[in-house]
Amino acid sequence: xxxxxxxxxxxxVVGVAIGIMATLLQYFGNPPNMGICVACFERDIAGALxxxxxxxxxxxxxEIIGFVLGAFIAAMLxxxxxxxxxxxxxxxxxxxxxxxxxxxxxLGCPWRAMLRLxxxxxxxxxxxxxxxxGIGVGVLFLKSGYSLGRAQTQKAATGFLFPVFMAGLxxxxxxxxxxxxxxxxxxxxxxxxxQHAPLLISLGAGLLVGAIAQRSRFCTMGALRDVxxxxxxxxxxxxxxxxxxxxxxxxxxxxxxxxFAGQPIAHADHLWNFLGMALSGMAFALAGGCxxxxxFLSGEGDLDAGIFAMGMIIxxxxxxxxxxxxxxxxAAAFGPAGVIVGLVFCLAVGFTMRERA
Amino acid sequence: xxxxxxxxxxxxxxxxxxxxxxAIGAGVESLEVLVxxxxxxxxxxxxxKRHKMQTSxxxxxxxxxxxxxx
Numbered sequence: 210x211x212x213x214x215x216x217x218x219x220x221x222v223v224g225v226a227i228g229i230m231a232t233l234l235q236y237f238g239n240p241p242n243m244g245i246c247v248a249c250f251e252r253d254i255a256g257a258l259x260x261x262x263x264x265x266x267x268x269x270x271x272e273i274i275g276f277v278l279g280a281f282i283a284a285m286l287x288x289x290x291x292x293x294x295x296x297x298x299x300x301x302x303x304x305x306x307x308x309x310x311x312x313x314x315x316l317g318c319p320w321r322a323m324l325r326l327x328x329x330x331x332x333x334x335x336x337x338x339x340x341x342x343g344i345g346v347g348v349l350f351l352k353s354g355y356s357l358g359r360a361q362t363q364k365a366a367t368g369f370l371f372p373v374f375m376a377g378l379x380x381x382x383x384x385x386x387x388x389x390x391x392x393x394x395x396x397x398x399x400x401x402x403x404q405h406a407p408l409l410i411s412l413g414a415g416l417l418v419g420a421i422a423q424r425s426r427f428c429t430m431g432a433l434r435d436v437x438x439x440x441x442x443x444x445x446x447x448x449x450x451x452x453x454x455x456x457x458x459x460x461x462x463x464x465x466x467x468x469f470a471g472q473p474i475a476h477a478d479h480l481w482n483f484l485g486m487a488l489s490g491m492a493f494a495l496a497g498g499c500x501x502x503x504x505f506l507s508g509e510g511d512l513d514a515g516i517f518a519m520g521m522i523i524x525x526x527x528x529x530x531x532x533x534x535x536x537x538x539x540a541a542a543f544g545p546a547g548v549i550v551g552l553v554f555c556l557a558v559g560f561t562m563r564e565r566a
Numbered sequence: 567x568x569x570x571x572x573x574x575x576x577x578x579x580x581x582x583x584x585x586x587x588x589a590i591g592a593g594v595e596s597l598e599v600l601v602x603x604x605x606x607x608x609x610x611x612x613x614x615k616r617h618k619m620q621t622s623x624x625x626x627x628x629x630x631x632x633x634x635x636x
Contacts, residue, residue, distance in 0.1 A: 215608050289604050296578065351584055359576030362602075362628070426605055431579065438580065439587065443612060497578040513578070 212287070214424035220447035223425040228454030230414045231324055234272070236462050237406035241473035242328040244455075245272055245418070246321035247500035248312035248489075249474075251518070252525035252534075253402050254378065259393035260526030263534070265400025269382040271408055273504065274375045275415015280423035280508030281372040282416075287424065292368030294512025297357040300558055301496055301513050305520020306527060307551035308492035308500065313525065313534040314485030314544045315339070316475055318500045319429035319493075322486065323448065325475060327455035329467035335479045339486030341433050346487075347494025348438045350559035355495070357562055360513060368510030371518070382408070401474055423505045430490065430499035474537065481540040481548065488548050491555040495562075570597040574606060575629060582606040583613050586634070590617055599632040607632060 213219050231244030243249055249266070256267030284290040312318050315336045317325060322340065325333035347355075381394055388394070397403040405411060421427075425447065432444035459465040469477050476482070493499050496517050498506060503521075506514035528534045533547035572589055574582035582601050589597050590613075599610050607623065607630050614621045620635045 212604070212608070287604075291603060293576065293602075296576070351580065356577065356581055360578065361576060426608070428579075434580065439583065439613070441612065441616070497580075 212424060214421060215426065217443060217446060220425050220427065220443060221450040223421045223427050224447035224450030225454040226421060227418055227427070228327070228451040229458055230418060231320070231451075232327070232455050232458035232462060232464060234406045234411065234414055235464060237410050238404055239406050239411075240401040240404040241464070242325045242330055243317070243321055243401065243474060244324055245414075246317050246324070247273070247276075247504065248309060248318035248521065248525075249316075249321060249401070251309070251500070251522050252313060252529070255522050255525035256402060256529070257394050257396065259395055260523065261529035263529045264395070265397050266402045266529075267395040267397045268402045268405055269378050269394065270405070271379065271382065271412035272415035272418075274379050274382075275412045275417075276419040276422070276501065276504040277372055277375040277508040279416035279419020280505040281419075283420035283423040284509035289423075290368060290510050292363040292365060292510035292512065293360040294363050294367070294516075296360040296513050297562070298513055298516045300357060300562070301517045302520040303554060304492045304496045304558070305503075305517040306524035307554055308489045308496070308517075309521040309524030310528045310533055310547045310551050311485045311488030311492065312500070313528045314540060314548055315482050315489070316535050318489070320499070320501055323429070323452050324455055325472070327452055327465075328459050329465045330472040330475050331467065331469050332472060332475050332477050332479070332482055335482045336486040339483035340490040341437070342483075343487035343490025343492075344430060344433045344494045345437055347491050347559070348434055350495065351438060354563045355559055356564045357495075360511070363510075363512060367512060371507040371512075371515040379412075419505060419508060422501065423509060426502075427505075428499050428502035430493035431502065433490075434494055476535055476537055476539045478535070478539040481535070481544060484548050484552075485535075485544070488551045488555065491559070492551070495555060495558055569633070570594045572597060572599045574610075575600055575602040577606075579605065580609065583609045586610050586613055590614075590619070590634070595636045597634050599634065600626075601630050601632065602628060603630075
């Protein structure tokens with residue numbers, strides 16, 4: 210059975226659709242240049258659950274829930290739902306933790322890097338250069354036989370766990386249960402966490418993106434990796450389409466504000482923008498997918514991708530609790546230390562996880 | 567000469583493509599690539615197409631076998 214989304218045209222259509230939906234989500238209330246940011250939104254979920262106490266970034270983001278459930282439904286309908294796992298889960302967990310630490314030093318995942326660029330935030334350029342560099346190092350490892358080993362087929366029901374977890378988060382969002390005086394669940398009263406599109410619009414966009422991204426295999430890390438490793442421009446044509454569509458929409462909606470200084474939820478600390486994203490890029494490359502892709506994979510039954518996503522959520526807690534997440538003022542006190550520890554970890558994983566030659 | 571067989575089952579992206587590319591790069595004229603999911607199949611087929619090689623696909627139980635020839 211042919212999959213129209215797997216074609217070149219298909220991936221471009223998906224990129225355009227994501228670019229349009231992300232900028233519309235901003236128009237409807239999501240934070241500026243953050244229509245969809247997988248890292249930021251997982252961080253907001255961590256905050257809502259009380260895993261960190263940064264009061265301005267706490268909200269159960271329906272987009273993340275939609276990504277997983279949309280991919281789950283699409284995979285079911287296409288008969289691609291296939292529970293598998295067991296490929297070095299604990300290493301993937303820590304790759305997720307450090308990917309988040311790096312992303313929160315830059316203040317965004319690769320998706321947000323594109324959206325920041327499309328909004329005129331030129332700081333995204335150093336972030337993207339870092340991302341490409343980190344992925345480049347990951348490619349060197351892949352070329353020299355890096356592998357976390359094979360995943361095994363798992364029982365049919367195991368793949369339901371992550372989608373059910375997401376459905377549980379949705380219930381917490383809808384009913385806004387207060388577990389103790391003052392929370393959790395925490396919901397930001399000001400700051401980025403308080404800025405969000407109406408629930409059903411966010412959820413609907415999330416479901417749609419989840420479904421079409423599952424069908425098209427959209428992946429920002431894979432896009433750069435395939436260009437560097439294989440000279441394959443398939444995935445990157447989708448990412449380029451996202452950038453162009455988001456830029457066009459921002460111009461139409463008056464959301465394009467070019468410059469380095471004073472960009473929303475961003476800083477101009479170029480060194481740490483670069484190194485933060487370099488860490489994330491390497492972690493994504495070693496784990497085999499960008500944060501968005503990991504969510505879509507966990508929707509179709511990939512337990513290892515689910516572990517990576519859990520690592521990112523916990524990593525957000527670590528990042529904020531231990532003063533590693535940047536603010537618009539710049540890198541935080543322990544951000545550089547977190548990035549260095551993460552780079553050492555990723556290099557150790559890259560050098561030690563090899564199949565025999 | 568029997569066909570070279572690449573077992574890429576259970577491997578995550580992009581390892582099936584890397585292993586197939588290595589075999590093609592080593593000058594193998596005919597090879598069989600074993601994968602267990604649609605994404606790996608699409609990726610390996612795209613690689614073979616870029617090398618202008620002929621492909622055919624059949625299923626073996628739960629696995630997908632991609633035959634690639636010069």
